[in-house]
Every structure is written in C-alpha cells, then in structure tokens.
Amino acid sequence: MYPSRFEYVAPESVADAISVLAQHGDDAKVLAGGQSLIPLMKLRFAAPSVLVDVNGIEQLKGLEQSNGHLRIGALVRHKDCERSQLLQGRYGVLGSAAPQISDPIVRNLGTVCGSIAHADPQGDWGSALLAANARVVAEGPSGIREIPISEFFFGPFTTALQGAEIVTEVRVPDPGPRAGGAYLKLERKVGDFATAAAAVQVELDDAGTISRAGIALTAVGPTNVRAERAEQRLAGAEPSAEAFSEAARLAAEDAHPIADHRGDVEYKRNVVRVFVERGLAAAAAAAREGS
Ligand SMILES: Cc1cc2nc3c(=O)[nH]c(=O)nc-3n(C[C@H](O)[C@H](O)[C@H](O)COP(=O)(O)OP(=O)(O)OC[C@H]3O[C@@H](n4cnc5c(N)ncnc54)[C@H](O)[C@@H]3O)c2cc1C
Numbered sequence: 001m002y003p004s005r006f007e008y009v010a011p012e013s014v015a016d017a018i019s020v021l022a023q024h025g026d027d028a029k030v031l032a033g034g035q036s037l038i039p040l041m042k043l044r045f046a047a048p049s050v051l052v053d054v055n056g057i058e059q060l061k062g063l064e065q066s067n068g069h070l071r072i073g074a075l076v077r078h079k080d081c082e083r084s085q086l087l088q089g090r091y092g093v094l095g096s097a098a099p100q101i102s103d104p105i106v107r108n109l110g111t112v113c114g115s116i117a118h119a120d121p122q123g124d125w126g127s128a129l130l131a132a133n134a135r136v137v138a139e140g141p142s143g144i145r146e147i148p149i150s151e152f153f154f155g156p157f158t159t160a161l162q163g164a165e166i167v168t169e170v171r172v173p174d175p176g177p178r179a180g181g182a183y184l185k186l187e188r189k190v191g192d193f194a195t196a197a198a199a200v201q202v203e204l205d206d207a208g209t210i211s212r213a214g215i216a217l218t219a220v221g222p223t224n225v226r227a228e229r230a231e232q233r234l235a236g237a238e239p240s241a242e243a244f245s246e247a248a249r250l251a252a253e254d255a256h257p258i259a260d261h262r263g264d265v266e267y268k269r270n271v272v273r274v275f276v277e278r279g280l281a282a283a284a285a286a287a288r289e290g291s
Pocket residue numbers: 029030031032033034035036037038039074100101102103106109110111112113114115116117118120122123124125165166167168191192193194
C-alpha cells in the first residue's frame with residue numbers, strides 16, 4: 001500500500017526542525033532512518049501529514065568519546081556502531097548488540113536514536129543502553145534536557161519525549177577500563193526481532209569485585225526491562241558462578257513475557273535465565289581483560 005499524502009521538509013538545523021514540529025503538533029513526525037516509520041506509513045498505521053527529515057542536520061552526526069562519555073548522535077546508524085572500534089571493550093554491550101539488529105539493509109539506514117524514540121519493546125538498543133546506564137538528550141521548544149534511559153520508556157511505543165522534542169544524542173558514561181559487556185539474542189532466523197534477549201554490562205573495581213552490573217531484557221515486557229533486583233544482587237559481589245546464577249534467576253523472575261508465535265511464557269523466561277547467566281560470565285571475563 002502507498003502511504004497517505006504528506007508534506008516533506010528537510011531542515012538544516014535542530015532549531016528549524018523543532019519549529020516545524022511545534023507548528024504542526026501531532027500531525028508532524030521526525031524521519032530518521034525510516035526503517036520503522038515508513039513501514040508503518042505504508043500499512044497506514046501512521047499517517048503524519050508532515051515528515052521532518054533530520055538527515056541533513058550536521059549537528060546530529062557523530063559517534064565519539066569525549067568529556068567522560070560516549071556520544072551517539074541522532075544520525076548514527078546501526079552499521080556505524082557495528083563497525084566502530086570504540087564500541088568494543090568497555091562499551092562491548094553496544095558493540096555486541098549492533099550486528100544482531102535485523103539485516104544489513106536495515107542496519108545501513110536505521111539509527112540508534114530513532115530506535116529508542118520508536119520504543120518498540122522488541123528493540124535491541126533500549127536494552128543495551130539500559131545496561132550501559134545511558135542518558136538521552138532531548139531538545140525542544142523549552143530547551144535541552146537529559147533523561148536517564150531508565151526513565152525514558154513509558155510503555156510500548158511511548159516515551160518521555162514531549163511535543164516537538166527531538167532526541168539529539170545519547171550519552172553513555174565511560175565505565176572505565178575494567179568493564180565488559182555482552183548482548184545475547186535468540187531469533188528464529190537472521191533478521192528477526194528477538195524471541196528474548198539479554199544485555200549485560202559488568203564493571204569491576206581494582207580488587208576485582210563488581211562495582212556495578214547493568215542488566216536489561218528485550219521482548220519480555222511492555223518496554224525493555226531493567227532487571228534491577230539482579231543488578232542489586234551483584235553490586236559489591238565477587239564475580240562468581242554462584243552469584244551469576246542467582247542474578248540470572250532474579251532476572252528471569254522479573255521478566256514478563258507473553259506467549260506468542262515465538263514461544264510460550266516459560267520458554268522465554270528460561271531463555272532469559274540462561275542468557276543472563278552466560279552474558280554475565282562473558283562480560284566479567286571481558287572486564288578482567290580490560291580495555
Ligand atoms: C525488517 C525489519 C527488521 C527489524 N528488526 C529489528 C531488530 O531485530 N531489532 C531492532 O532493534 N530493530 C529492528 N528493526 C527496527 C529498526 O532498528 C529501526 O531502524 C528503528 O526501530 C528505528 O530507527 P529509524 O532511524 O529507522 O527511525 P524512523 O523509522 O525514521 O523513526 C521511528 C520513530 O521514531 C521517531 N524518531 C526517529 N528519530 C527521532 C529523533 N531523533 N527524535 C525524535 N523522534 C525520532 C520517528 O518520528 C518515528 O516515530 C527492524 C526494522 C525492519 C524494517
């Protein structure tokens with residue numbers, strides 16, 4: 001099906017984009033990679049009358065480390081993350097998630113920020129960024145604000161973004177050299193959304209004790225789910241098989257999958273348990289190696 005008729009604008013600055021969005025309210029939509037929005041428009045599940053294409057805004061480019069954090073600009077594509085050396089080592093949870101998103105065609109165009117703005121509970125970036133304790137930078141008519149990613153997702157396809165706000169970048173705090181991460185995803189075939197997936201980051205102190213663990217789950221709740229009890233179980237603990245097993249059990253308990261064509265509830269919960277346990281072991285090993 002063809003999308004409904006729409007007006008297309010391509011502003012060259014964030015200020016101009018916000019001004020068009022503010023002028024048209026709910027009728028206007030940001031267009032980034034188009035990998036979620038265009039299919040929805042073709043199915044006529046979305047029918048914005050104005051598309052605000054942000055791809056020409058220079059300020060939204062850039063994947064770099066500076067001022068104690070990794071900056072992922074709104075035009076950074078999944079494929080940029082897949083290929084970046086920066087996303088290895090201490091940012092390994094992000095580097096591990098990137099190549100598991102869909103297929104090369106989607107990864108060439110889709111953006112990290114578009115993915116979280118879309119807020120699909122099956123989206124992979126939401127979990128990876130929760131595990132990494134990221135912050136979302138949004139700019140709108142009232143100025144710029146930073147939102148912890150743990151407060152960003154309100155429900156399926158619903159976020160903390162307010163009218164005419166644009167996600168300009170995501171900031172991932174530098175976890176230091178003794179950090180590692182992993183993203184484990186079960187998909188029925190290459191290119192599919194997750195049946196269930198787990199994002200894990202482990203940070204060690206100088207004595208080798210876990211100073212912080214970040215654990216988040218994909219496709220097992222109305223949003224990407226932060227497994228807080230599992231994280232708390234690990235803070236200050238030795239990185240042992242017993243601690244990982246206990247944390248994995250807590251994460252599985254806090255998952256709320258629904259039965260569908262990808263599997264039943266107990267199956268998905270068990271995948272979460274196994275993936276969190278495996279992910280913690282892999283992340284701790286990477287953290288010991290350092291970067
Ligand atoms: C076949 C297929 C398979 C896929 N498989 C996966 C998968 O396995 N895992 C996964 O995580 N994703 C998957 N996706 C989704 C893909 O990752 C999209 O790229 C992503 O969800 C949206 O990013 P985008 O840049 O394409 O955003 P767009 O489609 O351009 O926009 C999506 C929504 O976010 C809004 N938006 C975009 N950017 C911003 C911004 N900077 N500020 C405010 N609002 C914004 C738009 O207005 C729109 O509402 C798949 C998509 C397809 C088509």
